[in-house]
Amino acid sequence: xxxxxxxxxxxxxxxxxxxxxxxxxxxxxxxxxxxxxxxxxxxxxxxxxxxxxxxxxxxxxxxxxxxxxxxxxxxxxxxxxxxxxxxxxxxxxxxxxxxxxxxxxxxxxxxxxxxxxxxxxxxxxxxxxxxxxxxxxxxxxxxxxxxxxxxxxxxxxxxxxxxxxxxxxxxxxxxxxxxxxxxxxxxxxxxxxxxxxxxxxxxxxxxxxxxxxxxxxxxxxxxxxxxxxxxxxxxxxxxxxxxxxxxxxxxxxxxxxxxxxxxxxxxxxxxxxxxxxxxxxxxxxxxxxxxxxxxxxxxxxxxxxxxxxxxxxxxxxxxxxxxxxxxxxxxxxxxxxxxxxxxxxxxxxxxxxxxxxxxxxxxxxxxxxxxxxxxxxxxxxxxxxxxxxxxxxxxxxxxxxxxxxxxxxxxxxxxxxxxxxxxxxxxxxxxxxxxxxxxxxxxxxxxxxxxxxxxxxxxxxxxxxxxxxxxxxxxxxxxxxxxxxxxxxxxxxxxxxxxxxxxxxxxxxxxxxxxxxxxxxxxxxxxxxxxxxxxxxxxxxxxxxxxxxxxxxxxxxxxxxxxxxxxxxxxxxxxxxxxxxxxxxxxxxxxxxxxxxxx
Numbered sequence: 397x398x399x400x401x402x403x404x405x406x407x408x409x410x411x412x413x414x415x416x417x418x419x420x421x422x423x424x425x426x427x428x429x430x431x432x433x434x435x436x437x438x439x440x441x442x443x444x445x446x447x448x449x450x451x452x453x454x455x456x457x458x459x460x461x462x463x464x465x466x467x468x469x470x471x472x473x474x475x476x477x478x479x480x481x482x483x484x485x486x487x488x489x490x491x492x493x494x495x496x497x498x499x500x501x502x503x504x505x506x507x508x509x510x511x512x513x514x515x516x517x518x519x520x521x522x523x524x525x526x527x528x529x530x531x532x533x534x535x536x537x538x539x540x541x542x543x544x545x546x547x548x549x550x551x552x553x554x555x556x557x558x559x560x561x562x563x564x565x566x567x568x569x570x571x572x573x574x575x576x577x578x579x580x581x582x583x584x585x586x587x588x589x590x591x592x593x594x595x596x597x598x599x600x601x602x603x604x605x606x607x608x609x610x611x612x613x614x615x616x617x618x619x620x621x622x623x624x625x626x627x628x629x630x631x632x633x634x635x636x637x638x639x640x641x642x643x644x645x646x647x648x649x650x651x652x653x654x655x656x657x658x659x660x661x662x663x664x665x666x667x668x669x670x671x672x673x674x675x676x677x678x679x680x681x682x683x684x685x686x687x688x689x690x691x692x693x694x695x696x697x698x699x700x701x702x703x704x705x706x707x708x709x710x711x712x713x714x715x716x717x718x719x720x721x722x723x724x725x726x727x728x729x730x731x732x733x734x735x736x737x738x739x740x741x742x743x744x745x746x747x748x749x750x751x752x753x754x755x756x757x758x759x760x761x762x763x764x765x766x767x768x769x770x771x772x773x774x775x776x777x778x779x780x781x782x783x784x785x786x787x788x789x790x791x792x793x794x795x796x797x798x799x800x801x802x803x804x805x806x807x808x809x810x811x812x813x814x815x816x817x818x819x820x821x822x823x824x825x826x827x828x829x830x831x832x833x834x835x836x837x838x839x840x841x842x843x844x845x846x847x848x849x850x851x852x853x854x855x856x857x858x859x860x861x862x863x864x865x866x867x868x869x870x871x872x873x874x875x876x877x878x879x880x881x882x883x884x885x886x887x888x889x890x891x892x893x894x895x896x897x898x899x900x901x902x903x904x905x906x907x908x909x910x911x912x913x914x915x916x917x918x919x920x921x922x923x924x925x926x927x928x929x930x931x932x933x934x935x936x937x938x939x940x941x942x943x944x945x946x947x948x949x950x951x952x953x954x955x956x957x958x959x960x961x962x963x964x965x966x967x968x969x970x971x972x973x974x975x976x977x978x979x980x981x982x983x984x985x986x987x988x989x990x991x992x993x994x995x
Contacts (some may be wrong), residue, residue: 400844406638407603411595412576413483413567415638421443423640426614429473432655436473442642443477450481450550451566457548459512460487461569461686464578466505466513466533468492471619471645474539475552476633477578479516479623484563485796486570490578490590491624493973495521495966501526505533507590507822509953514550517541537757539828572596578821579773591626591773600814601630602709604796609743610785615662616910618655626777626971627747631665642788650907656803664744667974668751668876671766675758676908677929678732696724700761708789729762740766743784747792748973750853750873752880756789757885768792770853774830774837775799778815780851786969791850801851802836808857809843810836828921859978861892867950874898874943874951874977881946882939883908884932887963887970889981891989897954899986899992902936906962927960955992959985 405422409415425442431437438446461466464483467489469475475491482489490508492501505513506529514537517922524547527533536547537990543549569769576595576802580588617636621628636643641662646655653674656664683694699720706713733739746756747769759766767782770792780801782793795801799813814836819827832836842854854860854871862868871890878888878900886905892898903923909932910921918929926932944952963969969981982989 406640408848409599409605409638409698410572411567411570411574412634412637413486413570413595416447416480416483416598417564417567419640426640427642428636428640431473432610432644432646438473445478446477446554447480447484448563449554449721450477451484451928452561453553454481454487454555455485456556457553458559459485459487461566461734462574463512464510464575465488465489466492466503466510467623468494468507468513468515468519469539470494470516470518471621471647472516473538473645474516475619476552477644478539479633480637483570483576484567487528488575488577488592490580491622491629492580493624493966495620495971495972496522498522498525498529503587504528504590505530505962507580508578509907511535511539511685512618514539516617518546525773540685540748550647554700567909572599572816577629579629581622581773583665589826591817591821592819593817595774597776597817598630598634599638599816600798601778601796603636604778604798605635605781606639607797608661608781611641611742612662612976615639615641615742616659617641617643617661617663617785618646618652618659620649620652620655621644621665622972625770626773627665629661630777632773645916654738655734655776660740662740662742664738665708665769666742666746667748668746668755669974670839671746671751671755671759671909672880673883673905674736675755678762683764686938696721696728697758697761700724700729700954701757702758703791704760706846715931728894736764743767745781746917747771749975752869752876753790755880759945760787760789770841770851772837772839774817775813776812776815776817779811782850787851788846788848791846791852793851795851801845802839803843804843805841806857807844807854809839809841809851809853809969811839812836816930835972860892861890861898861948863892863898864896866956869898869951871978874947874953875900877943877946878902878940878953881935881943884912884936885939887976889969889976889978891982891992895993898951899989900940900953900956901959901960901981901988902940902956903961903963904932904936923962927958927963933958957988957992 406415406418407518418441425439427437428440428443429438465487467478479489511532511534516539537550537553538547540549572595576593576598579591609909619632644659646652669736703713703717744766746766751768756766765787767787769781771777778796780792781796802810804810812835840857842857855872860868861871874890875888879885885902886902889901890898909926913921913926940953940956946974965974966972968984969977
């Protein structure tokens with residue numbers, strides 16, 4: 397790895413807090429945080445000075461080592477500032493999902509025992525409503541705009557004179573076993589659990605990544621996922637702290653690909669739906685080329701896919717095919733990568749849900765080697781990852797350095813290592829269920845491990861469908877196949893447990909469906925109206941038929957219901973991280989589900 401002295405020193409730190417001091421010292425004049433177009437641009441030295449001032453101000457308000465600090469802040473430089481300031485005190489900053497209702501805010505703030513909450517104007521009404529039920533919440537701080545009565549302005553807190561506060565002594569007092577943060581799980585099966593991660597856990601995780609990815613000096617990332625999610629905190633907060641990455645904040649997730657085109661990141665992580673949509677968009681663009689160019693582009697893609705499949709099967713690539721793909725790369729694919737902003741990428745990953753093989757093959761074919769990885773909040777987001785130079789499509793890779801994996805008798809994936817949490821906050825019984833006496837974390841995922849140690853996920857143990865005939869199926873894999881078969885399909889929930897056949901609830905894609913409707917000359921572009929249009933239903937049926945052609949007969953969708961409206965993160969059907977809430981979905985749409993099983 398080409399790493400500077402700064403990076404080597406920070407990697408050897410005992411805590412993330414110590415790593416920040418080392419990185420800020422050595423990279424003082426280099427950019428740490430920025431927004432698009434450099435409207436804001438903070439050097440590491442500027443960031444450290446503001447962090448130290450805010451840390452002193454927070455101690456004046458009563459924040460102390462071992463406390464928790466609540467953050468409800470979007471993707472903006474102030475998130476990193478506030479999190480680091482709490483960290484310097486020895487507190488455990490934790491983030492709240494932006495979609496949370498006042499009741500949900502109240503739950504996690506109360507569970508964490510936070511007495512200070514930092515937010516921004518757009519979330520302040522919900523915070524103030526939640527505050528009415530939080531007698532122990534002493535201070536609310538707003539990072540932007542005017543602070544109303546009973547609320548403090550961030551700038552004022554930074555300006556407080558902190559008598560007797562020594563930030564270097566404070567950081568020196570933080571130990572590897574002190575709590576770094578709380579990650580509240582998204583709650584698919586009940587109230588969210590607070591995963592307690594200590595500094596030792598995250599330092600182990602970032603060291604493991606170092607052995608997988610050769611990050612260049614001056615590496616860049618885009619911060620765009622919710623900071624309450626472990627993927628965002630690990631990839632775009634803690635790793636940059638240790639390795640000195642430049643972070644660009646993207647406040648609107650829908651604009652992330654535009655940010656990628658500007659930033660040209662060294663590392664990029666996205667959920668499968670981002671890659672599925674990008675693939676559909678690129679295919680539509682190529683299909684719109686003049687006939688002669690279109691034929692050439694399709695031939696180039698076909699050749700590149702064939703090369704990828706041969707390489708994945710460890711088969712020799714004929715010289716003629718290799719030459720054709722190299723020519724296509726020079727003439728077409730390299731330009732696409734530059735246009736998209738992936739021309740300087742070192743590693744590019746996908747996770748959080750199954751990704752269809754054809755999606756991965758497509759991006760490998762055009763020279764963007766998207767690799768699946770797997771991790772949990774309970775493992776700092778680390779666990780298994782395909783090395784950039786040894787990717788096995790269809791697997792999440794081998795365990796990351798320092799992580800052990802094995803399978804229980806029923807196929808459940810077990811994980812052990814320094815990345816594994818010490819336990820859940822205030823939930824000793826849940827901790828005992830998750831962690832056995834030998835330190836193995838029971839992940840709840842059913843998996844397979846091949847001869848090379850690469851892990852292939854099947855599905856969540858509790859979500860497997862067992863048909864009336866006793867056939868085990870993975871709903872997540874069926875749903876991924878459905879969504880990849882048609883860009884019209886935004887969400888799909890497969891039903892079939894203890895049933896004679898599988899059905900699906902389908903929601904139209906909120907971005908693609910209206911655009912498609914316009915191209916078809918349909919009068920209305922609202923999701924509600926489109927869901928009732930027979931032409932739309934026929935197009936979705938084509939997608940379902942295409943998916944069924946790729947599924948085993950027992951997995952195929954016999955009937956589907958096209959639902960009106962959208963499913964939004966944090967709503968009745970999706971968690972804030974866009975995982976399906978299967979039980980609530982089954983209850984809410986019980987009538988529609990039963991109608992699909994009537995003769």
